[in-house]
Amino acid sequence: xxxxxxxxxxxxxYLPEARKLVLDYIEAIRQLPVTFLxxxxxxxxxxxFKFPTExxxxxxxxxxxxxxxxxQAKEWFQPFQSISxxxxxxDFDWINSPAQFIEQLSAxxxxxxxxxxxxxxxxxxxxxxxxxVTQPPLxxxxxxxxxxxxxxxxxxxxxxxxxxxxxxYFNQIKPENGLRLLLAAAASRAEAHxxxxxxxxxxxxxxxxxxxxxxxxxxxxxxxMRAALLKSMQSQIERPGMGPEQLRTYLARMSxxxxxxxxAGNAVLEHFKLKILTEGSGTxxxxxxxxxxxTREALRRAEPLTLLVRFAPxxxxxxxxxxxxxxxxxxxxxxxxxxVDADMGAYYHWINQQRLQGYEQSAFLVWFEGHSQALVxxxxxxxxxxxxxxxxxxxxxxxxxx
Amino acid sequence: xxxxxxFFTHVTNQGxxxxxxxxxSLTTGVYETLNNFSAVAPEHPTVFEYFxxxxxxxxxxxxxxxxxxxxNRIGESDCRSYGPGTGATVILPKHLLSAxxxxxxxxxxxxxxxxxxNPLYTPQLGGGEFELQQLDGILRLSVADFxxxxxxxxxxxxxxxxxxxxxMQQEAPSLLWITMHDIDVAxxxxxxxxxxxxxRTDRLCAELWKAVxxxxxxxxxxxxxxxxxxGRDSDYDAGGNGFQHHRTGDxxxxxxxxxxxxxxxxxxxxxxxxxxxxxxxxxxxxxxGFSPTQSQGKPxxxxx
Numbered sequence: 001x002x003x004x005x006x007x008x009x010x011x012x013x014y015l016p017e018a019r020k021l022v023l024d025y026i027e028a029i030r031q032l033p034v035t036f037l038x039x040x041x042x043x044x045x046x047x048x049f050k051f052p053t054e055x056x057x058x059x060x061x062x063x064x065x066x067x068x069x070x071x072q073a074k075e076w077f078q079p080f081q082s083i084s085x086x087x088x089x090x091d092f093d094w095i096n097s098p099a100q101f102i103e104q105l106s107a108x109x110x111x112x113x114x115x116x117x118x119x120x121x122x123x124x125x126x127x128x129x130x131x132x133v134t135q136p137p138l139x140x141x142x143x144x145x146x147x148x149x150x151x152x153x154x155x156x157x158x159x160x161x162x163x164x165x166x167x168x169y170f171n172q173i174k175p176e177n178g179l180r181l182l183l184a185a186a187a188s189r190a191e192a193h194x195x196x197x198x199x200x201x202x203x204x205x206x207x208x209x210x211x212x213x214x215x216x217x218x219x220x221x222x223x224x225m226r227a228a229l230l231k232s233m234q235s236q237i238e239r240p241g242m243g244p245e246q247l248r249t250y251l252a253r254m255s256x257x258x259x260x261x262x263x264a265g266n267a268v269l270e271h272f273k274l275k276i277l278t279e280g281s282g283t284x285x286x287x288x289x290x291x292x293x294x295t296r297e298a299l300r301r302a303e304p305l306t307l308l309v310r311f312a313p314x315x316x317x318x319x320x321x322x323x324x325x326x327x328x329x330x331x332x333x334x335x336x337x338x339x340v341d342a343d344m345g346a347y348y349h350w351i352n353q354q355r356l357q358g359y360e361q362s363a364f365l366v367w368f369e370g371h372s373q374a375l376v377x378x379x380x381x382x383x384x385x386x387x388x389x390x391x392x393x394x395x396x397x398x399x400x401x402x
Numbered sequence: 403x404x405x406x407x408x409f410f411t412h413v414t415n416q417g418x419x420x421x422x423x424x425x426x427s428l429t430t431g432v433y434e435t436l437n438n439f440s441a442v443a444p445e446h447p448t449v450f451e452y453f454x455x456x457x458x459x460x461x462x463x464x465x466x467x468x469x470x471x472x473x474n475r476i477g478e479s480d481c482r483s484y485g486p487g488t489g490a491t492v493i494l495p496k497h498l499l500s501a502x503x504x505x506x507x508x509x510x511x512x513x514x515x516x517x518x519x520n521p522l523y524t525p526q527l528g529g530g531e532f533e534l535q536q537l538d539g540i541l542r543l544s545v546a547d548f549x550x551x552x553x554x555x556x557x558x559x560x561x562x563x564x565x566x567x568x569x570m571q572q573e574a575p576s577l578l579w580i581t582m583h584d585i586d587v588a589x590x591x592x593x594x595x596x597x598x599x600x601x602r603t604d605r606l607c608a609e610l611w612k613a614v615x616x617x618x619x620x621x622x623x624x625x626x627x628x629x630x631x632x633g634r635d636s637d638y639d640a641g642g643n644g645f646q647h648h649r650t651g652d653x654x655x656x657x658x659x660x661x662x663x664x665x666x667x668x669x670x671x672x673x674x675x676x677x678x679x680x681x682x683x684x685x686x687x688x689x690x691g692f693s694p695t696q697s698q699g700k701p702x703x704x705x706x
Binding site for chain 1: 435587590594597598638640643651
C-alpha cells in the first residue's frame with residue numbers, strides 16, 4: 001500500500017483519539033512519501049497513551065504539514081521521495097505496524113547504502129519543522145536534580161568530571177537532610193507550576209516519601225512488572241524458532257496488563273513504565289541503567305519542568321543468562337560501580353535536558369548523596385570554577401534557579 | 403603498546419554497525435550485508451582464503467578464535483572459487499567450555515555469557531568449528547586441564563586469549579585472528595562495567611603481545627594489528643544513548659582507530675589521514691604476499 005491509497009477504514013485498529021487525529025488529517029497524510037509516513041504513524045498510533053507535550057507536538061506537526069503549499073511540501077519531502085525502497089517494504093503493513101516497518105526500513109537503508117541520505121533528509125525535516133513551529137515560553141526555568149552514590153561511604157576519584165567545565169563545583173555542602181530538601185524543592189515547584197507530568201521523581205531503588213504532586217517511577221515499585229517481563233522473555237526465548245526480531249515484535253505488542261499492571265493507575269504512565277522495560281536495554285536488570293534510561297525517556301517524552309533522579313546501587317554483574325532468568329533472591333550490590341554508572345548518568349541527564357526548549361535558562365544540580373560534594377550548572381553561575389560555600393541542598397537549589 | 407606502534411587515529415567503517423557483520427567485513431575487505439544475527443558465511447572471500455590459496459598454506463596455518471557462537475562461520479566465505487575447506491578453522495572457546503562442562507558439573511557461567519547486544523541470539527553451530535575432541539590432538543590440552551585453567555579466568559576474553567596462546571605454542575599459525583567481546587557489556591548500560599571491559603581488553607592485548615615476544619616462533623617476525631570493529635554512539639546524538647549502543651550511524655559510531663606494531667612497522671608514529679576498516683585486508687595482502695582481489699579497500703600507504 002502507498003499513502004495515496006489510504007482510506008479511513010485502514011485505521012480501524014487505531015485507538016479512538018489516534019484514529020480521529022488521522023482522519024482529521026487524512027488528505028495531508030495521503031501526500032506524504034512512504035519513506036516518511038510510517039515514522040509519523042509510529043507516534044500517532046500511540047497517541048492515546050502519549051504525554052501532553054507529545055500530543056501537542058504531534059498536533060502541531062500534522063497541522064504544519066497540512067498547511068504547506070505544494071512547493072513547500074515538495075521542498076520538505078523530496079529528499080524522502082528520492083529514497084527507494086523494496087516492493088517487499090511497500091507491501092509491509094506499515095499502517096498497523098509502523099515501528100516494525102521502520103526497523104526493516106533501517107536494515108534496508110543500511111544494505112542499500114541510503115542511510116546517510118535518509119539521516120540527512122530526517123535531520124533537515126526536523127530543522128524545518130522546528131523552525132515552523134512556535135512554542136509558548138516555559139512558566140519557569142527547567143531544573144534537573146541528580147543524586148548519586150547512595151551507599152558509598154568514601155570515594156577518592158574526582159566526581160562530575162564531564163560536567164565541571166559547565167558549572168560550579170561545591171566541596172563544602174551540608175549533606176544533612178539532603179534528599180528531603182531536594183524532594184521538597186521539587187514538590188514546591190510542582191505546587192507553584194501545576195503542569196500535568198511536569199514534575200518527576202525517578203528512583204533507582206525504593207522511593208522516599210514524596211509529594212503526590214510529583215510523577216514517581218521507581219525500580220523497586222516496578223519489581224513485579226520487571227519479574228513478569230523477565231519470566232515472559234525467558235519463556236519466549238525457549239520457544240523454537242524465536243529470534244531477535246520476533247522477540248522485539250513480541251515485546252512491542254505487550255500491554256501493561258500483560259505484566260500485571262492494573263488499569264487503576266494512570267494509563268499514560270503505565271504505558272511509559274512498560275516501554276522503559278520493553279524498549280530499554282539493561283533496564284530490567286540494572287537499577288542504574290533503569291534510572292538513567294527512565295530519566296532520558298521522561299525528559300525526551302514528557303519534557304518536565306523538574307526532574308529529580310536518585311540513583312541506587314545495582315546488583316553486581318553476573319552471567320547474562322542468570323541476570324535475565326532473575327534467579328536467586330537477594331543479589332549482592334555494587335555501590336562503587338553504581339556510583340561510576342550514576343556519575344555518567346548525571347552527565348547524560350544534563351545533556352538530555354539541554355536538548356529541550358529553554359535550555360539556555362535551565363539549571364542542573366548533582367549531589368554525591370550523604371557527602372559534601374555537589375555541582376551546579378546555571379546561567380547565573382560561573383563555569384569551570386570551585387566554591388567552598390557552606391550551603392545546604394535547599395539553599396543550593398535556590399542558588400541554581402535564582 | 404602505543405609508543406611501539408604505528409597508530410592510525412581516523413579509521414571509519416561505512417558498513418553495518420553490527421558486530422558479526424562488521425567483523426566479517428574486516429575479514430573480507432568488503433562491506434558485507436549479511437544478517438548480523440544469523441549464522442551465515444561472508445559473501446566474499448575472507449583473508450584466510452586469500453592467504454591459503456595464494457600462498458598454498460595448509461589449514462593449520464590460519465585460525466580464528468572468536469567469542470560468540472554467532473561467529474562460527476567467519477573462517478570462510480560462500481564464494482564459489484573459495485569457500486568450504488579453504489579458510490580458517492574457527493575456535494569458539496565458550497562453545498568448547500560449554501561442551502566440556504556438559505561432561506561434568508562445574509560453574510563456568512561467568513565465562514559462557516553470550517551476546518550482550520541480544521542475549522536471545524545463541525545460534526546452533528553449523529560445522530567448521532573446532533570441536534572438543536580436538537583439544538588434546540591439536541592444543542595438547544586435556545579437557546581436565548582446560549577446565550582447570552578456565553576456573554582461574556574471569557571473562558570470556560580471558561578464555562579466548564588463553565586458547566590463542568595455546569594455539570601459538572602448539573601450531574604457531576602464520577595468520578591468527580582473535581575477536582574480543584567483553585567490552586560489549588556496554589549494551590547493559592552500566593558504564594563502570596564498560597570501563598572495566600575496556601581495561602581488561604587493554605591488559606589482554608598487552609599479554610598477547612608479550613606472548614609474541616616470548617615465543618621464538620613469533621618474536622621479531624610478527625606484526626600485530628589491533629582495532630575495534632567500529633565506534634559507539636556519540637554522547638551528543640539525540641538518536642542514541644551515548645556509549646550504550648552503536649545504532650545511530652553517526653560519525654562517532656563509525657569512527658575508530660587502529661594500531662600496528664612489530665615486524666615491518668615504524669614505531670611511535672601517529673597517522674591522522676583517514677582510512678577505512680576494509681583497508682585492513684589489502685594491507686595484510688601487501689605485507690604477506692597474497693592478493694585479495696575482491697576486496698574493495700586499499701592498502702594503507704603509511705603502513706607499507
